[in-house]
Each structure stands twice: as structure tokens, then as C-alpha cells.
Amino acid sequence: MKRSLGAHTVLYPAPVLIVGTYDAVGQPNMMAAAWGGICCSRPPCVYVSLRKATYTHGAILARGCYAISIPPERYAAEADYVGIASGRDVNKFDVTGLTPVRAEHVDAPYVGEFPVALEVKLLQAIELGSHAQFVGQVLDVKADEDCLNAAGHPDLALVRPIIFAPLATEYYGVGQRLGEGFVMGEALAR
Amino acid sequence: MKRSLGAHTVLYPAPVLIVGTYDAVGQPNMMAAAWGGICCSRPPCVYVSLRKATYTHGAILARGCYAISIPPERYAAEADYVGIASGRDVNKFDVTGLTPVRAEHVDAPYVGEFPVALEVKLLQAIELGSHAQFVGQVLDVKADEDCLNAAGHPDLALVRPIIFAPLATEYYGVGQRLGEGFVMGEALAR
Numbered sequence A, B: 001m002k003r004s005l006g007a008h009t010v011l012y013p014a015p016v017l018i019v020g021t022y023d024a025v026g027q028p029n030m031m032a033a034a035w036g037g038i039c040c041s042r043p044p045c046v047y048v049s050l051r052k053a054t055y056t057h058g059a060i061l062a063r064g065c066y067a068i069s070i071p072p073e074r075y076a077a078e079a080d081y082v083g084i085a086s087g088r089d090v091n092k093f094d095v096t097g098l099t100p101v102r103a104e105h106v107d108a109p110y111v112g113e114f115p116v117a118l119e120v121k122l123l124q125a126i127e128l129g130s131h132a133q134f135v136g137q138v139l140d141v142k143a144d145e146d147c148l149n150a151a152g153h154p155d156l157a158l159v160r161p162i163i164f165a166p167l168a169t170e171y172y173g174v175g176q177r178l179g180e181g182f183v184m185g186e187a188l189a190r
Helices: A055-063 A073-082 A092-096 B055-063 B073-082 B092-096
Strands: A002-006 A017-022 A028-033 A036-040 A045-051 A065-070 A100-102 A109-111 A116-127 A131-144 A163-165 A170-180 B002-006 B017-022 B028-033 B036-040 B045-051 B065-070 B100-102 B109-111 B116-127 B131-144 B163-165 B170-180
Touching (some): A017 A109, A028 A092, A036 B036, A036 B045, A045 A055, A045 A065, A055 A065, A073 A170, A109 A116, A131 B036, B017 B045, B017 B109, B028 B055, B028 B073, B028 B092, B028 B109, B045 B065, B055 B065, B065 B109, B065 B131, B073 B170, B109 B116
Antiparallel strands (some): B017 B065, B100 B109
């Protein structure tokens, strides 16, 4: 039996994305965003949605780019902290001890300790209400060698990204492998 | 040491979203989308990005709405099948035995057997290249009573959504609970 919960921002799984920018004086900053995802294949595009009040909002508009780092579950506390503090008040890299690494193709920092990073060039800032959606083109993906599978692709069991549950406001890790995409359902397609 | 993988649609975790629509003759259809997420808090907005070639693309534009159902891991094969077959050729509800349920607030079907459903009214169709991003307002969230926590919010450990890994093209389940959002990082904020 289903219960109506009302109009909420609910969708599972939501990601935990660490958005890296440089501010006006070149200080690296990062924020946590769960409103983000992939939105186009060609060109490869992703987005993060941010409130205007965030320090990152102005920084993305100023430099026309950002980096996304995927925090692994062992850094869940640091990732949560990044979503609590503001770069206006503190240098969150200093507080967490995480390392800002200048991206190769865009003027933004990613987190050296996190296994996967995306370098993103801003294409559109779409105003939706409380949040602006920053749609950008992925110029490069960088991943730690030791989290790649035999095909050279990031292995989720090694990347160990964090899963966010909106509304309940909880973090989870990745569980067991269920199967291969476009293969598991083949028997039904016959 | 990080390796450059090139410009790819990579972001972890990606969701598996079952997008429900009615076609021109009122037959229920569903497709699987991993390019989707939350993009605004007020109004509560989500999106799914679809190729023009999909049967669902025209159906969303025709009725100005869609439903999103969150498949649980025990239906991973069915969810994968929904991403393989086209509603132009087959009735995927018939093939899978899943039940289309007419949404309350929009003219679209959700999947009765899946624990969480969103009723979404189309706001904008944004052309990004290979994919159009269908941004919509969440009018209601419906969830199975038996997957709610004590606060009445969906419990991820009970919803058991599927996690998709782009590039590696694999599905995973949800693992252990890591902690509470805006609490885990508090020690660092002091």
C-alpha cells in the first residue's frame, strides 16, 4: 500500500559530489552537492544545482568552470563537513587536510585523495527557483589507477562512492554487484 | 596516481529510473534512464534526459508529464529489460508482468510493484545535444508503507534502489549505512 508523502525532492540514489572552484583571490574551495548528475551523452554533460547564496555559485560564474570529485566512503565525514561549512568563512581544504589539485583542462581544483575527478566547462546556468542548474561539458575524467577494472574503467566496488538519501538525510555505501547492464534483462527481451 | 580517461559520462552513483508515460493511444509505457536526478528544492524539481529517438521523448512532450518509479534491486533484471526494449515494439508492462498504476496528479503511469514513485509535471525541455533534459516539478511522492522509517521517510535500506555504474555498465545494490547527513561532519566544523 502506497502513502502520499507530498511534493518532495526525493530520488534514489542521490550522489555526493564535491564541487571544486577557485575564488576571486585564487583560494581553492569545495562544496558538497547531492543535486547533480549526468544530463547528456554527446557532448558528455553533467550538472550541479546550487543555491545563489553558496560561495561556489559566484565562483563558477566567474571562471566558467568547476571540478567534481567523487568522495569514497572512508571520507564520508569530510564530505559531510564540506556540505556544512562555507568557503566564505574557512578554507575547507585546510580544515580537512585534503589536497587541492589544479585541473588540467579547466581553472578549478579537484580533491587529490578522492578516486575520481571530472573537469567541467560551464555551458549553461539555468535558473529553476531556489537553485540554478550549472550544466557543463566534461572535458576529462581522471581516476586513480588502483580503482580501474581490467577494461580501464572505474570499478564501483573500488571507487566506493557515497550514496545520499534525501528526506531521511542519511549516507550509505555501495553494496553487492547485481549484474551487467544490457545483459541482465536480455532473457526477458527474447 | 590518476590516469586520464578522456571525456566521458561518468558520475557515481548514477540512478536507475523507470520513466512512465502513456502513448498516443493511451497504452502505458516505461523506459529506463540513468541520466536523471534532483535539480531544484523550491519548487521541488527533477529531470530525466532522453534521446529524441526514444518512444518516451514524444510521449512526455504530448502529455506534459511523466512518472518516475524507483526499481528495487530484486527487480534489476526487469529494470534492465526496460532499458533494452522499446515501447514502439512491445508492451513492456505485459512482458515483465509489472502493473501500471495511473498517477493521481499527472497523466502518467507508475509501477505498482516498485517502492517509490514520483509524479512529475513537465516544466522545460532543454536541448543539450544527443539528449533533451526534461525538467519537471514533483507534484507528489508516493512510497510503500513498509519502506518508511519512524519519521515517515523512505528508508534506503528498505527501498533498496539500484545503483548504476556508467562506463563499466554494471548494477550494484545499496550497502551499509555510513551515518547521518549534516551530523557526521560536525566534529570537523567545531
